[in-house]
Amino acid sequence: MSNLAAHIDRNAAFAPGKAALRFEGAAISYAAFAQEIARAARMLRAVHGVRPGDRVAVLAANHPAYLSLLYACARLGAILLPLNWRLAAPELRYILEHAEPRVAFAEPAFTETLREAAPGLPAAPLVIPDGEGDAEGPGTLEDPLLLVYTSGTTGRPKGALLAQEAILHNAVMSHHMHGMTAADHVLAVLPFFHVGGLNIQTTPALQAGATVTIHARFAADAVLAAVQSDHPSLLLTVPATLRALLAAPGWHGADLSSLRAISTGSEPVHPALVEAVTARGLPLLQVYGATESCPIAIYTRLGDAAPAPTSTGLPGLLCEARVADDEGRELPHGTAGEVLLRGRNLFRGYWRDEAATAACVTKGWYRTGDIATRDAAGHFHVHDRRKNLIISGGENIYPAEVERVLLEHPAIAEAAVLGAPDPKWQEVPVAFLVLRPGACLTEDAVRDHVAAGLARFKVPRRVVFTDALPRTALGKVRHFELRPLMETARA
Incomplete structure (x- = not known):
């Protein structure tokens, strides 16, 4: 052929x-x-x-x-x-x-x-x-x-x-x-x-x-x-x-x-x-x-x-x-x-x-x-997906992509996005944000900002404002320390 x-x-x-x-x-x-x-x-x-x-x-x-x-x-x-x-x-x-x-x-x-x-x-x-x-x-x-x-x-x-x-x-x-x-x-x-x-x-x-x-x-x-x-x-x-x-x-x-x-x-x-x-x-x-x-x-x-x-x-x-x-x-x-x-x-x-x-x-x-x-019969059992990947309704969402757009907002100093369990979509993105000194921002304003640059399924469903993000000595966000805060993010 x-x-x-x-x-x-x-x-x-x-x-x-x-x-x-x-x-x-x-x-x-x-x-x-x-x-x-x-x-x-x-x-x-x-x-x-x-x-x-x-x-x-x-x-x-x-x-x-x-x-x-x-x-x-x-x-x-x-x-x-x-x-x-x-x-x-x-x-x-x-x-x-x-x-x-x-x-x-x-x-x-x-x-x-x-x-x-x-x-x-x-x-x-x-x-x-x-x-x-x-x-x-x-x-x-x-x-x-x-x-x-x-x-x-x-x-x-x-x-x-x-x-x-x-x-x-x-x-x-x-x-x-x-x-x-x-x-x-x-x-x-x-x-x-x-x-x-x-x-x-x-x-x-x-x-x-x-x-x-x-x-x-x-x-x-x-x-x-x-x-x-x-x-x-x-x-x-x-x-x-x-x-x-x-x-x-x-x-x-x-x-x-x-x-x-x-x-x-x-x-x-x-x-x-x-x-x-x-x-x-x-x-x-x-x-x-x-x-x-x-x-x-x-x-x-x-x-x-x-x-x-x-x-x-x-x-x-x-x-x-x-x-x-x-x-x-x-x-x-x-x-x-x-x-x-x-x-x-x-x-x-x-x-x-x-x-x-x-x-x-x-x-x-x-x-x-x-x-x-x-296993012993050769069958594969996949336990974890790609690092930090969120899958929502069958669509891939990489937190880095959402974080990039969040950090374009002048009021946001730091951002981290994680996936939270959701009964309908399997997972939904949740944003953890540190605002710049003196800045004020609402959850709706955050969502509107992201929606202007990304697909709607990538817009954080919930937003958590925090004073600081936990980081390693090399400056990487310690995502596992944020996961316990998911309860705070629940609607």
Whole structure:
């Protein structure tokens, strides 16, 4: 195969009339999808001057055209830049200035945000025009295809560059994990701007010749209705969306018989979630990985004996994984250490950031920063997430990023952000602030300041004003000494 777009062409040759995509009640056959990819490739090349290596940004909710642009980029050897529509304009501005896309596509709801973030960037509606298409292109499996920005531990996001071959290897592991074939029907409800929503089931399904029903956004009632009316066989969630499904009035009475499994990942899964799903007669598959691993790296497999509820499974079919010490040496079973990954599903590095790449990749092993143990059977048990990372509703929040914005306020002298447990969102950010002498500030003013520069899910839910932050001799905040003060922060 010359590039990933060829997979769609081959599936169209085998089953031209089969539904590749379903969206808002309409079906798009594999033949029509292949033609739309060809038209998208021609549009990118002829109208927008896209050449191999150029970046093509997309700011949109889930939509079939999103996938057409992805595969069109694969055909041309270009790079898709998915943008998180939950981000504020200043956050998008940094990404766009750093990635320098040739063109950005936006749906109408986000056109003004895009204009505010990058007024000089050529913009286009998320529409694939009619006409002739490019049947071939110079793209190869060696070419980078996805540039996905992750929240930055130093206050700025980093762009993980994923090649076409990484997505191919990732898909093989998804097929292995889910027992996925052309007979499957995937219900895609997680956002395509995350590698999870895009690559755990969606692109693997299209590679296999299966059908994907797309929801623009997640809504629990809509998901349950679609399961009963469209009869999908596979569904991907994160714990926050899974909890929303379990809490929905229709969960207990819903006909889930078409589903072979529900999959989940992005954060440790509480055993109660596993029990609630299995009580309905469904296996809950767990998957572990990162943006940098495309993301599939470790998983539980459909049909295998279920491991302990705290286990995220075994290393994937095409990915090596180990629990290692600070020197990268593998540790004995039962000993906690850092999760290291290696395989052709891994990223090529961080965009224009060789230092950050070198800091987390050693001899081909990617250091995840996550702490885990391995049991005697080889199953991984992830105990702690990346240092200080807050996961709220499936979205990553790095405290350093929020702290950076807080310290831009003239009244704030010091800031520390931690995650507090939350029954709905798993965690929410809490800010601990030291004000400058004589300054006065309200909690609402703090939230308004952060909301002007960051996405709403990153805005601290609670604010604690304190006289000083506990620090080490080197000036680092001792976060563990702040955690007992969480009780003070409770509403």
